[in-house]
Amino acid sequence: MCGIVGYIGTQDVSSILLSGLQKLEYRGYDSAGIATVSASELHCLRAKGKLSNLEEKLASWDNPSLLGIGHTRWATHGKPEEHNAHPHRDAQERLAVVQNGIIENYRELRAELQDKGYIFRSETDTEVIPHLIAEQLTALQGQESKGKGSLLLEAVRQAVNRLQGAFAIAVIGADYPDELIVARKQAPLVIGFGDGEYFCASDTPALIAYTRTVLTLDNHELARLTRGGVTLHHFDGHAVRRSPRTLNWNPVMVEKQGFKHFMLKEINEQPGVIRAVLETYTAQDWQPSYNSNPMRLNLPAALTQDLEHIQIMACGTSWHASLVGKYLLEQLAGIPTVVHYASEFRYAPSPLQANSLTIGVTQSGETADTLAALEMEKHRCAQSAQGKHARFLGITNRPESSLAGLVSEIIDTHAGIEIGVAATKTFMAQLMAFYLLALDLAYQRQTLSLERIGEILEGLRQLPAQIEQILESQERYVEVLAHNFVDTTDFIFLGRGINFPIALEGALKLKEISYIHAEGYPAGEMKHGPIALLDRQGACGCDRHAWPVFEKVLSNAQEARARDAQLIGVTPMDEQEATETFDALLPVPAVDEVISPLLTVVPLQLLSYHIAALRGLDVDQPRNLAKSVTVE
Numbered sequence: 296m297c298g299i300v301g302y303i304g305t306q307d308v309s310s311i312l313l314s315g316l317q318k319l320e321y322r323g324y325d326s327a328g329i330a331t332v333s334a335s336e337l338h339c340l341r342a343k344g345k346l347s348n349l350e351e352k353l354a355s356w357d358n359p360s361l362l363g364i365g366h367t368r369w370a371t372h373g374k375p376e377e378h379n380a381h382p383h384r385d386a387q388e389r390l391a392v393v394q395n396g397i398i399e400n401y402r403e404l405r406a407e408l409q410d411k412g413y414i415f416r417s418e419t420d421t422e423v424i425p426h427l428i429a430e431q432l433t434a435l436q437g438q439e440s441k442g443k444g445s446l447l448l449e450a451v452r453q454a455v456n457r458l459q460g461a462f463a464i465a466v467i468g469a470d471y472p473d474e475l476i477v478a479r480k481q482a483p484l485v486i487g488f489g490d491g492e493y494f495c496a497s498d499t500p501a502l503i504a505y506t507r508t509v510l511t512l513d514n515h516e517l518a519r520l521t522r523g524g525v526t527l528h529h530f531d532g533h534a535v536r537r538s539p540r541t542l543n544w545n546p547v548m549v550e551k552q553g554f555k556h557f558m559l560k561e562i563n564e565q566p567g568v569i570r571a572v573l574e575t576y577t578a579q580d581w582q583p584s585y586n587s588n589p590m591r592l593n594l595p596a597a598l599t600q601d602l603e604h605i606q607i608m609a610c611g612t613s614w615h616a617s618l619v620g621k622y623l624l625e626q627l628a629g630i631p632t633v634v635h636y637a638s639e640f641r642y643a644p645s646p647l648q649a650n651s652l653t654i655g656v657t658q659s660g661e662t663a664d665t666l667a668a669l670e671m672e673k674h675r676c677a678q679s680a681q682g683k684h685a686r687f688l689g690i691t692n693r694p695e696s697s698l699a700g701l702v703s704e705i706i707d708t709h710a711g712i713e714i715g716v717a718a719t720k721t722f723m724a725q726l727m728a729f730y731l732l733a734l735d736l737a738y739q740r741q742t743l744s745l746e747r748i749g750e751i752l753e754g755l756r757q758l759p760a761q762i763e764q765i766l767e768s769q770e771r772y773v774e775v776l777a778h779n780f781v782d783t784t785d786f787i788f789l790g791r792g793i794n795f796p797i798a799l800e801g802a803l804k805l806k807e808i809s810y811i812h813a814e815g816y817p818a819g820e821m822k823h824g825p826i827a828l829l830d831r832q833g834a835c836g837c838d839r840h841a842w843p844v845f846e847k848v849l850s851n852a853q854e855a856r857a858r859d860a861q862l863i864g865v866t867p868m869d870e871q872e873a874t875e876t877f878d879a880l881l882p883v884p885a886v887d888e889v890i891s892p893l894l895t896v897v898p899l900q901l902l903s904y905h906i907a908a909l910r911g912l913d914v915d916q917p918r919n920l921a922k923s924v925t926v927e
């Protein structure tokens with residue numbers, strides 16, 4: 296969580312920092328701040344709350360500068376107050392630091408520094424960093440090494456070697472107007488290359504208005520950015536050489552393009568995402584035969600051969616996609632599969648199994664729990680008999696992310712950058728990755744006939760047009776329908792089989808953006824508990840209830856109806872009985888059940904979006920959430 300930016304160059308820095316922070320606000324929005332250097336002075340401006348508060352203050356801030364850093368915060372240590380906002384400074388106010396991550400040993404460091412007389416002005420973990428750097432600088436300035444290289448770089452290097460935890464930092468100093476130092480350990484940091492100007496940020500959307508030439512800092516690396524170029528260094532001091540790469544993004548991708556919110560734009564981008572995935576990973580003119588695999592995932596045989604077991608690690612929406620994945624891997628490819636919450640797996644790992652594949656699923660590739668679970672599993676495998684034969688695969692929308700360092704192969708989900716905090720098109724892309732992986736394995740293992748593989752592939756090819764049809768026919772209707780539910784206090788989402796994870800995802804979408812209590816259940820489970828809630832609420836005659844339901848759960852819907860719940864049905868268009876059962880219908884094209892989750896999720900995304908928008912909430916940046924959860 297938290298977003299950091301930095302700039303050194305020839306243009307005034309404040310507007311560059313602000314525009315970068317706007318693109319990173321999805322990472323946190325409790326407070327924001329910037330620090331700049333000019334005329335050998337450090338200037339700092341911070342504001343509690345959303346970035347717009349900082350923007351207001353900036354309007355009357357007159358400190359032109361060519362060097363600066365900025366931060367948008369998701370509070371971990373210390374309340375979201377101005378004194379806890381970044382940048383944090385040393386006692387003399389000559390150094391400024393922004394940080395994304397958590398310094399786990401900050402208590403010991405803080406006590407040590409306080410014993411030496413350092414005064415702390417915030418409750419954050421970050422504030423130890425400027426004090427540590429200042430202390431190192433004082434020591435270095437008294438040493439012979441003076442004049443042999445960048446003192447600031449060396450002081451930061453020594454300071455980061457004392458930090459435990461996951462972090463990315465950017466540092467500037469009033470006495471160092473020609474350099475910006477960044478460092479990274481398990482939190483993302485990317486450097487942008489311009490002409491005589493250089494940028495840094497937690498994520499590439501902050502850079503692409505200025506440059507598409509970028510370099511991702513690796514763990515345990517520092518970089519020194521000057522107007523003449525960038526040098527890379529390992530935490531142990533040795534120089535590192537690596538070339539930047541060119542992004543194939545364009546600045547328009549991070550604009551709303553006429554939509555009211557990014558979430559709505561991203562829901563509408565889903566047909567294009569499916570087309571891109573199919574184009575990238577399937578043969579367009581496949582003639583059914585065991586001599587030519589229709590899937591083009593190009594996974595090495597060593598990863599997929601003789602698989603006996605698959606385990607998946609993920610969080611949140613990625614966990615829901617993985618549940619659909621489990622269904623597909625088991626039912627289509629016949630491989631026993633378990634899905635772990637990454638945050639739970641770490642504390643109760645399953646016994647290691649031979650011939651097993653571990654899949655990490657994370658759209659951002661930066662979710663701390665998922666990365667930590669994968670890292671732990673790699674370590675366990677390395678120490679076991681499986682050793683180097685352990686197999687790891689990542690499914691991500693960010694192939695350049697930290698996930699890449701933990702897995703040998705990646706399926707890039709090609710959804711394009713997603714800005715809305717609530718995942719929509721990246722969920723769709725993850726589902727597609729699982730369909731293609733399951734079909735690939737089914738083909739290799741011959742667990743499905745060629746005809747059935749062809750049928751499912753053909754079904755997938757129809758999806759973009761079918762989703763376009765849902766969007767076109769339902770957008771306005773769902774917007775009107777949403778009026779009935781703006782004051783609803785409880786939703787239960789029911790689904791069966793492969794659509795049960797869609798019930799979970801529908802509930803998560805609704806609660807994260809509309810703040811309405813929602814739960815997802817396998818439809819058959821309703822009578823084992825949740826139905827009591829219905830009776831109680833109905834008897835009180837207070838809140839209304841809504842029940843989005845999926846195909847093949849009509850009898851469960853009838854049970855709910857008998858208890859006065861309002862029912863919304865997401866069902867195939869030709870289900871006659873559905874029209875008699877539900878108060879409102881969100882029909883989807885009648886397709887092969889195995890493909891249905893890719894359609895049933897769309898009306899639920901629209902419903903959540905419109906309820907939240909009608910409630911006047913900040914759909915793209917819901918309270919307390921962040922797009923990349925980079926803390927454990």
Ligand code: AGP
Pocket residue numbers: 610611612613656657658659660661662665716717718719807920921922923924
């Ligand atoms: C999705 O709507 C959520 N914001 C959240 O659950 C998210 O899916 C989760 O934090 C995992 O993120 P990842 O896919 O980047 O790992």
